[in-house]
Amino acid sequence: MEPSHTRVLVEAAYAAGAHDRRAAAMTVLRLLEPVTHHDAGAFMVWDPVAQAHRALAAVTYGDETVVALGDRYAASAENRPVRELHLPMRIDDMPGDYRRSPMYQEVLRPGGFEDGMTACLFSGSGAYTGMLHFSAAARGSFRADAAELLEALAPALARMCDVARRQPSGCAIPPGANATLIDHNGRAWAVESCAPALAPTQPGFAAFLRRFTASTQVTATGLQASSEGWLALQVLKVADPLGRPEPAVLVQELPTAGLPHSLSPREYDILNGMAAGFSNQQLAAQRDVSLRTVTTHVERILHKMGQPSRAGAVASALRDGILRLDR
Structure with a gap:
């Protein structure tokens, strides 16, 4: 040469x-x-x-x-x-x-x-x-x-x-977590040493991803329902894998042993409805149950979460990152 x-x-x-x-x-x-x-x-x-x-x-x-x-x-x-x-x-x-x-x-x-x-x-x-x-x-x-x-x-x-040769810069992915990088066109990319995340394949996630990408948020934490149970997710905006100016979204997930605070599935559903701003009457109408049933669920949620009010329960859920991301 x-x-x-x-x-x-x-x-x-x-x-x-x-x-x-x-x-x-x-x-x-x-x-x-x-x-x-x-x-x-x-x-x-x-x-x-x-x-x-x-x-x-x-x-x-x-x-x-x-x-x-x-x-x-x-x-x-x-x-x-x-x-x-x-x-x-x-x-x-x-x-x-x-x-x-x-x-x-x-x-x-x-x-x-x-x-x-x-x-x-x-x-x-x-x-x-x-x-x-x-x-x-x-x-x-x-x-x-x-x-x-x-x-x-x-x-x-x-x-x-090699698109899988390294993890996105500055991101410490938890051991054992599944991860997928999604670019601004919605295309999924492999992440080194990680199995693909399951959450992006679930109904409702695409709508959440569009909202998150369009928002000023840099990161979000919450839960996602899947065919294999509940997943604890963290999503954050990172550099595009091909160096384009639009950010990509890194989805990291770990399976959870159950719902937080030992909430039942219906109680967790009601908590997310509370976080969306619905009153007890609206929650009852949406679920075709009595107002008393919803009131009982709310009382149990407050007791399990150790909070004195609906606002306190929602604030605690937001702070701890335990609400559904696809709600």
């Missing part, structure tokens, strides 16, 4: 380790251009939760081309040798005539590209993390030294594209 290429390798590897992955990917594309001579480039990351590819960064490619270079390319026969060999491959390295393939004829050629090079990226454990695509207008643009540089840089690029 030429000394100038070695310097590019070092600078690109250093850039790939930056916290802002989108900015890092754009920097890598810029640093590699003097060696690869690409006219277009795209990093596609693999999201293991959604089982889909997403664009981390792209230059020159049109939007439709970028989309096709994700899941469609990954599922194509032409991608198989690239993924199996774990090596960057140029169009002319492909078995057969790649320029006769549907991917080339329908995606790359209409964009004005005559040459291309792709690398599939794998973490140190062997997990697939994404792809890097380069295209050029002229045939023969990608020389052997460009493929050699990509092969040497691949481990650093794989870490950069």
Whole structure:
């Protein structure tokens, strides 16, 4: 490898380790251009939760081309040798005539590209993390030294594209907690060393998430009903996984042994109704029960929570973070 290429390798590897992955990917594309001579480039990351590819960064490619270079390319026969060999491959390295393939004829050629090079990226454990695509207008643009540089840089690029390689910055996730990161488009992302959170799949959570995202709140704590019982949740706004300006939401959850203060399910329901501002009469009408029944539930709630009034019980519940988030 030429000394100038070695310097590019070092600078690109250093850039790939930056916290802002989108900015890092754009920097890598810029640093590699003097060696690869690409006219277009795209990093596609693999999201293991959604089982889909997403664009981390792209230059020159049109939007439709970028989309096709994700899941469609990954599922194509032409991608198989690239993924199996774990090596960057140029169009002319492909078995057969790649320029006769549907991917080339329908995606790359209409964009004005005559040459291309792709690398599939794998973490140190062997997990697939994404792809890097380069295209050029002229045939023969990608020389052997460009493929050699990509092969040497691949481990650093794989870490950069690995959406599950680290937890959101500044977040201490409790041991044993499930966690999911949800971006502003509602897409779920894996969190390193955590099983996916169950709460986002439950009815009512999407409506809560929209309210929380639109609010000025940074964090919220509460309970969520699920098919597996009650979950204790903390949600907080964090940096977007692709470095976009809109915040993402980190959902952390732990199962609970039961409802707080030994409240019954109906008492807990009434407590949440109280927190929503409903009177005893309204709570009775909504649940089709007598006013006396609701009054009895309220009395038991106050006794169990050690509070003298409805306002005190609601304030205590808010302070302790035990109300339903999806109420």
